[in-house]
Amino acid sequence: MIVAPDRTPLPRDFFDRPVLEVAPDLLGRILVRNTPDGPIELRLTEVEAYEGEADPGSHAYRGRTARNSVMFGPPGYVYVYFTYGMWHCMNLVCGPEGKAGAVLLRAGEITEGAELTRERRLSARNDKELAKGPARLATALDVDRRLDGADVCAGTDAPLTVLTGAPTDPSQVRTGPRTGVGGEGSVHPWRFWTANDPTVSPYRAHSPRRRRT
């Protein structure tokens, strides 16, 4: 039987828990992105947890900087970073203020406003690829550094909100090492995804880049 997703925004308390508890609980939740052209909605299918200052894979590992300062603030806010010279990736800050935990939103299914995302995702060969990967997700939702620090608990008129949705049953949650994270940061199974979901991105191990000439 089909259960309609719950459209109540998640309260700040939801994010004020250890990041490893919040991350799997985000699967199946609905991210609403209000754009000038209309709303886009995405059902989360893949995330990764970043623990903060004690985590070598985290941007917070070397302490607070201008770029990552939102991670050190209160939970329920968005941390957006720019990488590889052209992409943005989006995180939700979790845990108590000062802990710098965050969940990277890696993939999802566009459930509303797909026509608005296709204009920005011209290389997508089908709708499953619209948000299959963290930079693709941010591109589809038109998320960049302007949204760094946005509050996802401020209500459904805000630029970004997370709704209760229909959380993925724990028996359907899969875990594995984080994509693109090497060294000591790769030992933990801190990537979470929904089993057998075609919008989940392929795993890629970390590979050091060779220097260009």
Place this chain on the structure above:
DNA sequence: ACTAGGATGCCCT
């Protein structure tokens, strides 16, 4: 199917 390499700019040492 899978692999390799280039794109491109900001952050931090």
Place this chain on the structure above:
DNA sequence: GGGCATCCTAGTA
């Protein structure tokens, strides 16, 4: 100046 929580295209098969 090295590295980056990535994506895309072209190549081989």
